[in-house]
Amino acid sequence: MRMRLLTTMAAVVGLTATGAAAADLLDEIKDRGELTCGTLDYLAGVGYLDDNGNWSGFDVDFCKAASAAIFGTPDKVKFVAVTGAQKFPVLASGEIDILSRSVTATISRDTTLGFDYIGPNMLSGQGLMVHKETGATDYDQMDGATICVLAGTVTERYLADYFAAHNMSFTPVAAENGDQLFAMYFDNRCDAVTMEPPYLAIRRNKMAENPEDHVIFEDVIAKSFEAPFIREGSPRFYKLLQWMHYGMVTAEELGVTKENVDDMVANSTDPRVQRLLGVDGNIGADMGVANDWMVNVIKAVGNYGEFYDNNLGANSPLQVPRGLNALVRDGGAMTAPGWQ
Amino acid sequence: MKAGALLLGASNGMRLTALLRQRDVQAQLAFVALVVLVVWGMVQNAASVEGRDAVQSGFGFLWDRASFQLGESLIPYGAGDTYGRAFLVGILNTVKVAICGIVLxxxxxxxxxxxQLSPSVLTARLCRLYIEIFRNMPLLLQLIFWHTFLIRGLPVVRQALSPVDGVYLTNRGLFIPGIVGHVAYGWMALALALGVAAAVIVSRIARQRDTQISAGWRAALVLVPPLAVFLAFGAPLSVDLPHLAGFNFKGGWTLSPEFAAMVIGLTLYTAAFNAEIIRAGIQGIPKGQTEAALALGLHRRQIMRLVIIPQTLRIITPPMTNSYLNITKESSLAVAIGYPEVVRVANITLAETNRSIECIALIMIIYLTLSLIISALLNLANARVQLEQR
Incomplete structure (x- = not known):
């Protein structure tokens, strides 16, 4: 009787206290046979869940690529929609493995909050869209404005920092999600709305009655690294994802595409391509995945250029220009360390 | 000899062992031990998760500088003030909505x-319809409806509705002339409080001597001191008219659509429940009371005021306490329409600092404290209206 009570107590304690001994998340995911990925479910081109239950978009494809790298196929991912305010608690608690939701990398998020970011896989900034009738064309004319912000995002902070630094004031109106945010802006609850310029452009084209009635400022008030996040403490998982990103950029530089990747594996004599695709060397196997892991990644989502263009850029309805996200040789800033 | 007996003396020790032999005492001890173990396990778990990610914990962050703005505030607040002050703004905004909701x-x-109790069938049916509509729809939906309704339905700033000069109704809020603050007003409030206290004391003394103070004298006792202070300061009164400056109206007082949506939504929803509580309270008074009052020759209105309502209070105070607690807690739904109450402050603080356990604990403590205060006040009221048993 007493023994049974003691074992029950021990079991309860065992249940509530998770094991402190940390194995690398990569092994845990392989054992589980599935990757969990927190993303958006409402923004087409970025993270979107359609009527048939299919997930698509830039942030979704990153997780599909990670699945391809680990398991060889892009479909071993369980997607979870996370809100702006809940994204870090959900990641910290271990409910998701990767937070791929256009999260802005900052020093506090990287160091004191205990997360690691991958990439950055999108270089951006924080912009402002205003109603044209206000006549405002630049940030210094925005003193006293009412500005719609997405609750719990870094945009709230950057905006407050910018206005404080320039001795101006503003009234924020907070929205819980992107749809509500832009609905309030287009209903004229706010003079302006703040977000990364590509998303402002997407919403202007999709939701405005007359897109030309809204001005997106040329400048940005803050540069930003948009990146997927993982919990700190799994170096092998971190390096795999980081080099997957670099691999996609390298593939674009070397001209390896979704179309020609099989052909490249069979026929390419370029040693750089052979190393990237695992024809030569043991890089993949040493990292704990299949040696041809980059082949699987490229087959799943393409090289970085295809990955961007198919979701956001030239091959998508959104037509967001590559800008800073073009390769360095094309005048952008996207580059990668050597694959030796 | 057992340790307990050594400490407590022989007879006490015997009583303790006898007590420990009882089965229900054993069960309760086991239960307490289990609760302690579970709580300990949770704390250990939380500590190990946070420790693993090298995340700091504790409430020290409340004194760090917060880098965000809040839409409206009863006390001066801006980016650069502490998280603690931001929480205070949130609490005051929650209290503001709760008080307005409770009264209205x-x-x-x-x-x-x-x-509903009116002899007119039309009035009774319309009131019934109101109750059935408003209490059967989720509050969250109603809040979002009112918020959208106000933002979509009201004109934009440049086409503001202005029934009289200085009053502007727009989808950014209602702008009305405000009185410019002055040190005299603080002293006037103090004088008013003293006046009320004096009136209460004087009436009590009068009652002890079996006399009454007339209403006029009581009003004078309450109103003269603040008026005297007002005049002593040289009657400082300047009105601040809202005027269009740049993007928005500046000056005066502003009622934001978020706040208005919260108050309208909470009021209409909770009023449906309160109406049922009050109706039950009124119908709970035996018919004989009304008949006796009629026999005494009282009017319908007098019967309500002097006989029915005082007895109704006895019945309705406990369920009304519940209703008031619900309003306070349901004000947390304001986060869905961006009203900067305490949950919104906690959410943004959480996003900035990642102190999830601390922030959620703070929200729980704040709501618990507010609820206990309301309960305590209404328990006092309840004790006063209860029948005195002799």
């Missing part, structure tokens, strides 16, 4: 309850 939903609830 009680008044409206009383009107609907009386309407």
């Amino acid at each position: 939903s009680t008044v409206l609830g009383l009107m609907i309850a009386l309407g």
